[in-house]
Amino acid sequence: MNGDELRQFWSIPEPLSFLPITQGVNNLTQVIETPAGSYILRSYRADRALEQIRYELGVLKRFQGRILPFQVPIPIPTMTGELFAVLSETVVSLSPRLPGSPPPNDNLEQAYAAGEALAQLVKALAELQVEITSQIAPFPPSGDFAVWSGIPIIPANLLQDLPLAKEEREQLLRIVEETQALSPSLYQTLPRQIIHRDYDQSNILMEGNSVTGVLDFEFCGPDLRVLDLAYALSQWPSGLWNTGKEWAIIDAFGKGYLRQQDLSIVELEALPLVFRLRATTSLFFHLGRFAQGVETAEEILERIQETLTTEAWLQIHAQELVRHAHRWRP
Template sequence: MSLSEFTKQAVSEQWSFLAEATFELTAQGSSRAVYFVRASEHQFVLKFYAATTAIAQIHYEHSLLTFLDSAHLPFAIPVPLQTASGETFIAVEVDGQLLNAALLPRLVGHPMERRNLHQIQSAGFALATLHNALAEFDPQGQYAKLPFWGALDRIHPQVSDPFTVPQLLQLGLEEQRHLNQLLNEAIESSPELYATLPIQTIHADYITPNILVNQDQVVGILDFEFATRDLRLLDYMSSLDQLASFPWQEVLFEEIVRAFSTGYQALSLLTLAEMRAAISVWKLQRASSLVYWTGWLVEGKGSRQKIVDAVVETLRFETWLQSNQRKWLDALGCV
């Protein structure tokens, strides 16, 4: 997505200090375009939301970031900069399409490494810190706009029936059978999980590109676009899944799981119910992610092969779990 001079002018009219700024498109963000902006000695991030992102969700995200800004966290978060009129985002025309855009400070740090155990432990501790703060935001769930990730028939408007995913991905018969079994287990377990496990505001995209580190310590957390009210354990397992599960054959698998869990539980302990539900929530997280990514594919945003690869790895890891469950739970600190 390119920015015309007309678009740049429209942006600088709202944030006047960008009058002489330079704009550089980055590879960040899978659902929207992101630009690094340089203005004199200062650096910013200009984020364009996807046309499908509801205005209510943008308001929710920005309210959450403003709340966290007052929580005195030990790491930085990207609080939107207000325009002269006090708005935190604007509508601007880009390539003939009207998109919402927000200007954020560019945080110092670099994305964490998936195989650095010191950084992984720090990431676990930072997530616990974040969860403690997020628990105080919208505790009754009055303002969250997104559906629970456990509602597989609602998490993406293009996939109202999760059991169509195997066909949409054109999987082989055995993979279809196995994936349908995973989807069925996730759907059947979801009501009890939501009835018995802690629910609060979560980040919902706490993965390595969104975790900035410096000298092996987390110094910034990005991308709260998917933040919502959901299972606390879902956030935990989703992050750990991205760190350790792919490739799950990694020789440091147990060390990664243990480092993340040690960091998290140094500040916030999982409940007994969460420990017992760890595998069920992991399956729910994987199932919901595959449904959501398939929705992206239907929208023309994703790569079919990447999603199919994720399905294959998910099914292989689930098979591995059947004979290595105790080892995995022990590394989680659940046994």
Template structure:
């Protein structure tokens, strides 16, 4: 699944034209932010403040953007630290650049630094646990505007099958690797299909779907904001928890920091005790998340050809599938669930 898009070069005049109908103040500087691989982002510094100009890929519809922006508005109403979407003089939040055949938007720029992976520590994961719980509590029962395709179990199954077909076609270890991964996925998927006696149905709502360190803004040791909700969709809260847990506790491809994981989950379950009924599926949710991101990253240049066998998420899947690691994850989750609030 190719999600990569080239950066769109804009000069100062082009930026001024796109933002002419916004009350942003006098434009002082335009800085391209080239680290992204999907959207094109520019930091705009004006005499009224700092803003983010974002151009979305051509396939991103106005309906999908309304979904994202109504979600951000709901979170902003609850004082959740996320970007505010800026409307133009006519009250519109979604613009269309005919020259580039893609939609764009202007968002509030949250000051601070992107969280570095090596800066993740106990204090950071506890804040993430709190904020993640607050986000889900705010979005529970919320019905957004617009629509977005879902990216949960069935999507992951289809994406995973397509990716594993590519793995199976590789020379050497390709067929054996694909067969091993298919067996792991079949086991996890089956457990999702087997409801536990007395357990409620898995809760669905709007999920962030990409909460990892690059999407966290910090100042020193304090989390200032959660950004990049453009992958958000209506899906399983459990899968989103698994994604977040995985991304903040894997210190290496095959090494999970169980201490950090327990701290994050303790804070999460303390603020969302109603989610404890889904805790028995956290481990399988992490495996599901790995298959999803294996599919998402398979087209990165560093995984071309047989290099795909070295994908970080294949290593994570194999690691999580080890019986002793499953037991440790389940013990970590149980300790967090049983901890006093």
């Protein structure tokens, strides 16, 4: 991709320089430097459904004009008013580059600020209305496990092909079975709205103790309101599980969140189950990609080990997590 191709769709001054910075699950991100400023060019993978891209960009566009204490990557329309373009058979979108950098996971002040920002984002997303059609559709609710895999899969068969201990396979299948049985009750009892669904350190920008930007809305869509908090809490203490140091981070993030967004007692008490719900959805998603040859065995094994580590922690601390959650309220 070059500047001439890009200027077929967007009015960007020369000279241009392209610098790849990250490669996510569904896209490649590049920085474009110009005399007029910096931009982010996202190139979506070929297996990403076009209706999901339209939904993601439509959500972001609806933040235009809304006042938030941080920024989101609002897409810049093409010269014909579209929110994306197709260059060399690749779907791309353009947005301004946001200031800041991803935070570490061991700073209590930043964890608190990130919790506040997530709550503010959840409140803003609750106000958005995006019509779902055959051309505009999000990823499904997290409880629709079979849809997240992309193709029909049998987890037991795929796990059998991976170099896992028998106990690890059995534990993963037990998590899947129990979560599939319990998830319908979560969707019957807990509030739902549009949420981000991927709020972790890699998708947050900070300067000092202030969140400056929230990125990567590719998985956003209607789901359980509390799922964003559960996922963030399952990711933020990465590397700190079972050290005792995880609790300070969890409490800081949770208190920041509850300062801005109240949750019902039922939602707080469901946190351990929602942890497992998000982990099971992720397992189906990545096993599906593994079955399609999009992810390697090494990549799926890394994610499985993360799931097993978090599950081992939950087995010991699930009720303690709920007790802590009740103390997060101001």
